[in-house]
Amino acid sequence: MSLGTHVWATDPVAGNRTEFVILGILEQSLQFTRGVFVDRDTVLTRYPVNVSRTAYFFQLATGVDPATMKTQLESEFLDFGLVVVDIRQEITTQFDASQRVLLLMQAYLALGLLVGVTGLGVITVRAVVERRQEIGAMRALGFTRAMVRGVFLLEISLIALLGIAIGVSLGIVLAYNVFQVYFASVGVFTIPYLHLAAVASLAFAFALVTTAGPALRASKLPPAQTLRYIE
Numbered sequence: 001m002s003l004g005t006h007v008w009a010t011d012p013v014a015g016n017r018t019e020f021v022i023l024g025i026l027e028q029s030l031q032f033t034r035g036v037f038v039d040r041d042t043v044l045t046r047y048p049v050n051v052s053r054t055a056y057f058f059q060l061a062t063g064v065d066p067a068t069m070k071t072q073l074e075s076e077f078l079d080f081g082l083v084v085v086d087i088r089q090e091i092t093t094q095f096d097a098s099q100r101v102l103l104l105m106q107a108y109l110a111l112g113l114l115v116g117v118t119g120l121g122v123i124t125v126r127a128v129v130e131r132r133q134e135i136g137a138m139r140a141l142g143f144t145r146a147m148v149r150g151v152f153l154l155e156i157s158l159i160a161l162l163g164i165a166i167g168v169s170l171g172i173v174l175a176y177n178v179f180q181v182y183f184a185s186v187g188v189f190t191i192p193y194l195h196l197a198a199v200a201s202l203a204f205a206f207a208l209v210t211t212a213g214p215a216l217r218a219s220k221l222p223p224a225q226t227l228r229y230i231e
Contacts, residue, residue: 009036011046018046057087113203116163121210124156128218139223152215153208160207164200
């Protein structure tokens with residue numbers, strides 16, 4: 001569909017067909033602007049319906065309080081059952097509700113991230129215990145404490161970076177699929193690179209912090225003691 005396109009609408013009951021010309025297309029379709037807008041007389045003449053309600057859209061002047069205007073209008077037209085809806089406020093309320101759901105999801109994801117990073121620390125502790133003889137052999141061959149510590153940190157860094165890359169990639173793919181299904185008609189898909197970079201950096205730094213202690217203890221193990229260690 002584009003501006004100037006001719007479309008036909010058919011009444012399924014009477015069979016009347018009316019030609020319309022598209023004069024404008026809304027980029028975003030919300031609850032209050034969804035549907036096709038045509039002249040009222042055309043609808044009543046070509047497609048007789050029992051109109052149960054009529055909607056009017058008002059643009060308030062700068063400085064006018066929407067709450068005060070709503071009260072005045074409903075008071076003046078009380079006999080007609082007028083109900084005034086502040087569209088801006090309704091949209092804000094809906095977005096706030098959606099934002100709270102997203103924040104709840106982020107909290108669950110943050111908890112999962114915390115558990116995963118803590119798991120890396122546990123894995124490092126077990127690696128230090130299970131590889132004592134290897135550490136002793138490395139120290140006996142001339143490896144310094146810094147080299148032993150660097151081996152453990154490098155290993156955990158590779159695991160953490162691989163996990164972060166896989167998680168971010170799968171998250172972007174999942175978010176894009178959800179956007180295509182639910183929000184493709186009302187928004188534009190964008191990737192928050194700075195936000196993702198901040199979260200990834202924080203996760204990587206936390207992973208290094210949780211594994212630095214075990215790696216430091218591994219570098220301080222005496223070679224003679226570790227070579228005599230028997231599981």
